[in-house]
Amino acid sequence: MLGAGASALLTTGLSACGSGEGSGGGGDTVTAFVYGDDAVKVQTAAVARFNKSAAAKSTKGKVKLEKIPGSDYSAKLRTAMGSPSAPDVFFNWGGGSIKAYQEADKIVDLTDIIENDPVLKNGFLPSVLAAGDLKGRHYGIPMRGMQPVILFYNKTVFAEQKLQPPTTWDQLLDINTKLKKAKITSFALGGSDLWPELMWLEYLVDRIGGPEVFRRIQDGDAEGWGDPAMLKAAEMVKQLVDDDAFGSKFTSVSYVNGGAPAVFAKGKAAMHLMGSWEYSTQLGKFPDFAKSSLGWAAFPKIEDGTGDVRNVVGNPTNYWSINPRTQNKDAAIAFLKDCASEAYAKDLVALGDVPTTSNAAALLSSAPNPEYATFQYDLVQQAPAFTLSWDQALGDELGTKMHTEIGKLFTGKSSPSEFVSACKGLK
Numbered sequence: 001m002l003g004a005g006a007s008a009l010l011t012t013g014l015s016a017c018g019s020g021e022g023s024g025g026g027g028d029t030v031t032a033f034v035y036g037d038d039a040v041k042v043q044t045a046a047v048a049r050f051n052k053s054a055a056a057k058s059t060k061g062k063v064k065l066e067k068i069p070g071s072d073y074s075a076k077l078r079t080a081m082g083s084p085s086a087p088d089v090f091f092n093w094g095g096g097s098i099k100a101y102q103e104a105d106k107i108v109d110l111t112d113i114i115e116n117d118p119v120l121k122n123g124f125l126p127s128v129l130a131a132g133d134l135k136g137r138h139y140g141i142p143m144r145g146m147q148p149v150i151l152f153y154n155k156t157v158f159a160e161q162k163l164q165p166p167t168t169w170d171q172l173l174d175i176n177t178k179l180k181k182a183k184i185t186s187f188a189l190g191g192s193d194l195w196p197e198l199m200w201l202e203y204l205v206d207r208i209g210g211p212e213v214f215r216r217i218q219d220g221d222a223e224g225w226g227d228p229a230m231l232k233a234a235e236m237v238k239q240l241v242d243d244d245a246f247g248s249k250f251t252s253v254s255y256v257n258g259g260a261p262a263v264f265a266k267g268k269a270a271m272h273l274m275g276s277w278e279y280s281t282q283l284g285k286f287p288d289f290a291k292s293s294l295g296w297a298a299f300p301k302i303e304d305g306t307g308d309v310r311n312v313v314g315n316p317t318n319y320w321s322i323n324p325r326t327q328n329k330d331a332a333i334a335f336l337k338d339c340a341s342e343a344y345a346k347d348l349v350a351l352g353d354v355p356t357t358s359n360a361a362a363l364l365s366s367a368p369n370p371e372y373a374t375f376q377y378d379l380v381q382q383a384p385a386f387t388l389s390w391d392q393a394l395g396d397e398l399g400t401k402m403h404t405e406i407g408k409l410f411t412g413k414s415s416p417s418e419f420v421s422a423c424k425g426l427k
Helices: 040-051 054-059 070-081 095-103 111-115 118-122 126-131 155-160 169-181 195-209 212-218 222-226 228-242 259-265 278-285 287-292 329-340 342-350 360-366 370-381 390-394 396-411 416-424
Strands: 029-035 062-068 089-092 147-154 185-188 269-275 294-297 312-315 319-322 386-388
Touching (some): 029 040, 029 070, 040 329, 054 329, 062 329, 070 089, 070 095, 089 329, 095 319, 095 390, 111 118, 118 329, 147 195, 147 259, 147 278, 155 294, 185 259, 195 212, 195 269, 195 312, 195 390, 195 396, 212 222, 212 386, 222 416, 228 396, 228 416, 259 269, 259 278, 269 278, 278 294, 287 294, 360 370, 386 390, 390 396
Parallel strands (some): 029 062, 185 269, 312 386
Antiparallel strands (some): 089 319, 147 269, 147 294
């Protein structure tokens, strides 16, 4: 959910990997490492389905799923990838989470394979397929639900204050002014966790300068932090903080312990910029609020910005990738193609996820909340670009340092220009 630690894949141990050794599964068996949470039941079903399929027979391979507890996943994958028992296929977050493997030649470039296979090429939403890329090359196949960042709002508060969700930045500022007069905080914010603050910069930079601004940084050009869009976004954050849009105590509020969701659900804050999991969080903690008063909208347009208002940011999905040392690449690719199937998408929908497949729209009527699921799918399906969360895109070391600088900006310990300068110096 949070992305914290998701990209902690260091080069340590990778160099120990021998080039001539087979992977852990053996010639006929394709071993797949997966994050072992409640959602793994979808991948378990996919393995069972594949192993009985004609594709398994024709490729003379079967898949063996290894479920690894989430807290151990990154470390165990890193260790395994530097040993003779490395997996053939492995779960990851795309972007920075696979950079070390790409640099060590421990991950297959799937670009040409996808381009030449209609199932893989046409089976997924293009923005999601591209979001996990490194320098424009595909290394993963989408295999879980989408998690865009959404502007949630309290419909009861908005009705009482005679407000509508903002579609422009000026409208957002105007709403903040009206809510201040009513002594209601505009936005819940788990500032003690830092990563919720990142979501604001991600959207502001995208709306001001487009996805190219951060893509430059992700591709290794630290001078990209000096783009005018970055400075303007930092200035707009400062304006929100100075105007009490987040209240005066947001630095002591946490999302992880349920503080920010509670502030929002209890009407103490009118809006909450958060990942799509906020719906399930509210449904679990405050079901009456989730069912009657929880609303959702896209992040507003910035009037002078060049970024497309349809763009989204967040966690596009998770990905399957292939180890080049696998002894049955054909079976591995055939297994990945199952992620584009209707059966796979139906399993995701039943779990409450919104699939990233091209065929998902017709399946969402059976979702726990069809209206919300359809909103999410349309939001991502129509997005020209889906920017991966910056911390995941940059990797753990840089992401942690960036979080620190963002925290300083939000607390006023650094000015917008000082924030930009500090980020340019991150290494």
